Amino acid sequence: MLTPAELVWLMAAVAKGDQAAFERLYVATRAKLYGVVLRILRRSDLADEVLQETYLKIWHSAGTFDPKIASPITWMVAIARNRALDLIRKKTEASLEDEPAAMEAAGEEVNPLARREMTEELRRLLGCLGQLQEDRRRMVLLAYYSGWSREQLSAKFDAPANTIKTWLRRSLMEIRECLGS
């Protein structure tokens, strides 16, 4: 992976329509983005489609990227996740019941090799997550990593969806306070 500064430079070039820069950006980020969307969609055909959509969007809106607001990878991951979530929410509404087996795939195990790359911000975030109750923490991680909806969390944690919503929002506000920003 390139450094964040290199990625910012590439983004600026992409915003000007530089196709070579776009290819370098793709090569540097595709595996991370694909990992993120595959985890949510769990089907490579859907993940392929979402990844294409994501890079098209990146190509067309690189000019709106603001390095003061987010790092390039955060910005790109947000685009990819939102596309994946839009797709999975529509699908899941139609076929929630054929999901339970896949739902058991835990969403919280992390990639141990990546611990070396752990940033200071991530350490702080994990510290804050660690202060949540065990089941609340699992909910947040299942939602973030695996794209679980309130309804799926409701089935898994045996609580009404509205209660899940309250818990999620409370947990997020606790995280925000803990991070202090």
Next chain:
Amino acid sequence: MTMDEDRQGFAAEYALGTLDSDERAQAEALLLVDPDFSAAVRQWERRLGELNVLVAPVEPQDALWEQIRARIAAAGPTEPMRLPEVVVARPVAAAPSAEIIDLTQRVRRWRSVTAVTGALAAALVAVVVARDLRPDLMPASLQPRQQVVERVVEKEVVREVASARPAQFVAVFQKDEQSPSFVMTVDIDKRTVTVRQVAAERLADKSYQLWIATQPGGAPQSLGVLGNDEFTVKATLAAYDPAVINGATFGISLEPLGGSPTDRPTGPVIHARLLQVTPSQ
């Protein structure tokens, strides 16, 4: 941060990913028109985005790059996303009416070249926003000449044709430039309408009522009173044809508690209109 708890929580949950499809559509409409909401979402994306460091990378297949390139070539030169703000002020009748508002409709089509699970249709949702008239602060005789300000916002929405579900329609009812009051989504399939109070003042002795006007200049019909503590309400549009819903103007009026005593809006009205969403071939 000046946002209320609901909106803050809504932004946080959007970034976390736990909203349902309707709510995501509403959040995406808010992102276009509400800078505070947008900033809150970006902050949450940044806070939570750190978690992605721990996601194991997975290499996609090589063919994907060629497909992306082909789609970019087909889409033409890159252009920044435009959010045209068409502000047209014009006098309207003092009596609240669900008059049809002219609007500038811009529909661009975005075509997919390589279909994978099915063709992708693209569409634009344009959101028309009419500014609230706030004569409730003064007696009727002192009301200033009222103005309706409209704004057209373009948004590209990519939809899957395979699901055979028509696109969802979104309208934002906006009190002023900075603060949308209600976001409405219409599911043409199920003929339901969902209204979320975003920043509307919750008044103990008043109710908000939703109206539909299907004819230009025609009489509005009530779709029901919005619950004061609930912030989402569904009313049925079963009596209306999808084509009629498409072209209708919607209004939300401020009424005495329990709704209008007549069959017309009696208080100030905020208008919005759904724009047609046209899927590509």
